[in-house]
Amino acid sequence: MKKLAILAAIALLTGACCSNPKQIMTEPTTPNPENALKAQQFLAKAHTYYLATVEGDQPRVRPFGTAEIFEGKLYIQTGKVKNVYKQLQANPKAEICAFSEGEWIRIACELVPDERVEAKKAMLDKNPSLRGMYDENDDNTIVLYLKNAHATLSAFTHPAETFEF
Numbered sequence: 001m002k003k004l005a006i007l008a009a010i011a012l013l014t015g016a017c018c019s020n021p022k023q024i025m026t027e028p029t030t031p032n033p034e035n036a037l038k039a040q041q042f043l044a045k046a047h048t049y050y051l052a053t054v055e056g057d058q059p060r061v062r063p064f065g066t067a068e069i070f071e072g073k074l075y076i077q078t079g080k081v082k083n084v085y086k087q088l089q090a091n092p093k094a095e096i097c098a099f100s101e102g103e104w105i106r107i108a109c110e111l112v113p114d115e116r117v118e119a120k121k122a123m124l125d126k127n128p129s130l131r132g133m134y135d136e137n138d139d140n141t142i143v144l145y146l147k148n149a150h151a152t153l154s155a156f157t158h159p160a161e162t163f164e165f
Contacts, residue, residue: 033072
């Protein structure tokens with residue numbers, strides 16, 4: 001799994017996720033709740049996924065576990081005091097990578113903060129173990145939704161499947 005995380009970071013920096021990475025990150029996709037749910041279900045099955053961001057010219061990859069659907073969009077959660085959030089403020093482009101049962105998913109996206117208490121509460125209600133560290137009314141909790149997401153579901157046993165949300 002470490003190898004997949006490293007590959008995700010390299011892909012994020014080099015644009016190896018597609019033939020024209022600038023096009024993917026600048027052309028808006030049509031919101032698709034069914035595809036967002038498909039991605040969320042894979043991430044839930046994997047339990048842990050790796051989020052790649054960029055700090056200057058250095059990739060940064062770390063494990064995450066929260067991925068929930070709210071209002072038809074796929075959201076993740078972190079703390080505003082963490083470096084990952086500071087990196088996303090400077091550059092909202094990110095890539096997520098997870099592996100489960102011989103398949104892996106890579107999602108190139110932009111992560112957009114949502115400051116609404118309702119969005120934060122929905123995430124924390126679905127992940128009660130986070131309530132010891134986060135609260136929807138604190139100044140630290142932040143949820144972010146995936147925008148212009150391009151996912152590739154791959155395996156060595158079948159052709160890759162791509163979808164957007």
